Amino acid sequence: MGKVAAGRLNRRVTIQRKSTTLDTWGQPQASWSDVATVYAHVKTISGSGFVNNEMPAGGTEISRTTASIRIRRRRDVTHGMRVLLGDLIYDIRAVLPDEEGDEFVDLACALGANEG
Numbered sequence: 001m002g003k004v005a006a007g008r009l010n011r012r013v014t015i016q017r018k019s020t021t022l023d024t025w026g027q028p029q030a031s032w033s034d035v036a037t038v039y040a041h042v043k044t045i046s047g048s049g050f051v052n053n054e055m056p057a058g059g060t061e062i063s064r065t066t067a068s069i070r071i072r073r074r075r076d077v078t079h080g081m082r083v084l085l086g087d088l089i090y091d092i093r094a095v096l097p098d099e100e101g102d103e104f105v106d107l108a109c110a111l112g113a114n115e116g
Contacts, residue, residue, distance in 0.1 A: 008041045008070075009039035009040055009071070009072070010039070011039065011040050011041065011042050011085060012037060012038075012039060012040075013037070013042070013069065013071070013083050013085050014037045014083070014084040015034070015035045015036050015038065015071075015074075015081055015082075016033060016034055016035060016082050016084060017035050017081050018030060018031075018080065018082070019032075019033055032082065035076060035077070035081065036076075038074075039072075040070060040071045041069070042067060043067060044065060044067045044111070045065070045067060065110070065111045065112060066108065066109065066110055066111075067090055067110075068106050069083055069090065069109055070104050070106050071105055071107065072103070072104055073097070073102055073104055074105060077092070077095055077105065079093065079095060080092065083107060083109060089111070090107075090109035090110065090111050091109060092108070093109060094107075095107060096108060
């Protein structure tokens with residue numbers, strides 16, 4: 001994708017972190033809280049070779065599409081967080097920093113079959 005040009009970061013996304021609290025019965029309750037809202041370049045990898053079909057324990061097939069979401073360099077984004085783009089929820093599977101220029105980070109994400 002190259003250097004981060006301001007014009008390429010044309011989508012507003014929200015990065016969220018999962019946390020767990022106890023409800024009134026003492027049972028764990030998962031919730032998501034915002035870490036940051038940033039500009040991003042979202043590239044969905046299309047084509048049948050990049051759509052994975054999974055069969056979870058329940059036996060229902062789930063389609064999952066992969067995407068790369070590029071944002072300006074942040075050090076507080078980790079695997080296991082998620083990215084919201086409108087109504088879409090992307091699970092962050094890997095954080096790939098720009099080791100050479102230290103300008104951006106690519107978030108390898110999955111859409112569908114998520115924990116959202």
